[in-house]
Amino acid sequence: MTEPDFATLVSRWYERNARDLPWRKPDVGAWAILVSEVMLQQTPVVRVVPAWEAWMARWPVPAALAADSPAEAIRMWGRLGYPRRAVRLRDCAVAIVERHGGDVPDRLDHLLALPGVGTYTARAVAAFAYGQRHPVVDTNVRRVVCRAVAGEPDAGPATRPADLVATEELLPVEPAAAALTSAAIMELGAVVCTARSPRCAGCPVEGICAWRASGRVAPEGPSRRPQRYAGTDRQVRGLLLGVLRETTGPVPRQRLDQVWTDDVQRSRALAGLVTDGLVEPVGEASYRLVGDGPPAAPALA
DNA sequence: AAATCGTGGAA
DNA sequence: TTTCCAAGATT
Known part of the structure; x- marks a missing residue:
């Protein structure tokens, strides 16, 4: 056998x-x-x-x-x-x-x-x-x-x-x-x-x-690339989305501005969320989760 | 093809 | 405290 x-x-x-x-x-x-x-x-x-x-x-x-x-x-x-x-x-x-x-x-x-x-x-x-x-x-x-x-x-x-x-x-x-x-x-x-x-x-x-x-040889060299999180765009995206997730409908940009002081990074993170189909602009100065409410007003004839 | 993309718990 | 990492996909 x-x-x-x-x-x-x-x-x-x-x-x-x-x-x-x-x-x-x-x-x-x-x-x-x-x-x-x-x-x-x-x-x-x-x-x-x-x-x-x-x-x-x-x-x-x-x-x-x-x-x-x-x-x-x-x-x-x-x-x-x-x-x-x-x-x-x-x-x-x-x-x-x-x-x-x-x-x-x-x-x-x-x-x-x-x-x-x-x-x-x-x-x-x-x-x-x-x-x-x-x-x-x-x-x-x-x-x-x-x-x-x-x-x-x-x-x-x-x-x-x-x-x-x-x-x-x-x-x-x-x-x-x-x-x-x-x-x-x-x-x-x-x-x-x-x-x-x-x-x-x-x-x-x-x-x-x-x-x-073979004696369970250990992996060689320094492990993989560092996976830091603090201070990255990922963290900023998470903060922005956290606000939008807990709010129904549009959120004024002024409120989103409070989650991160760096204007450049915050804007980049927000733009990324829009690109990824998670967030959409509403009017001139507000944002919401995609589809969170009635669709944008259709163009009038 | 390397970089990017969240979050939280355990070592 | 910092580091590691957990049933990947996309560009």
Whole structure:
């Protein structure tokens, strides 16, 4: 008899240890999966759970979100971060209604064509919602595969085609089993094979992990580029949006001016929010979240 | 292809 | 206190 392979070991572990997340319930549809995947982009699970519950209660189908305003989507997004995702998710709902009759498409190419849906999210939906056999590679999977298979301390900065290939080779042939395996690898990276202090004791693949076998060599050199936040345009955008989010309708520019003293930076941040479709000018000296109120008066004849 | 884009909690 | 980083996408 042969030893269980990587996919089998991780899948068995997952079946006993998977977290009980709401979007993993057996009856959730593709829309629920899609919403969760977008919210989880760069945002921790613990913060997503309540936001996802509220979002799904309000907009249980794509058509419901598509019929509401970007402003409402931005408000419901709350403080999940990267609020462009809220606008894109609504754009995505509109596209699903227009192109696919209101149903989340199951084809990878159609998914990839949706706003805010990239390589990871498209594959995640195809696999987790529709049970298709596609490698689903996020930062967790990249790290796990990089360590366990290649024996390297860390993965590259972004998902590359080689990562998809390396992951695909680990998946079982049967589509449902492959999808389960992808979820399992992701979960392993999230709770066991973590970035900072991996808990190798209790890892289901400790015995066949290349990184473990080589003594868990540390990453070389100074880590990645600094990720400072204070004083950046991002912070200013966040402050501006915070005011607009908590106010209904137009906000006088004079009030927005109070969130940041540097005129140049504040103006640049506000212009960026407009460019990104989050904010729109109203009249001469006011701004509001996009669609937050009646549309601008049409030109009179 | 490197930069940009929020937020908050834990180490 | 500072630093790290958490299911990426877009340009």
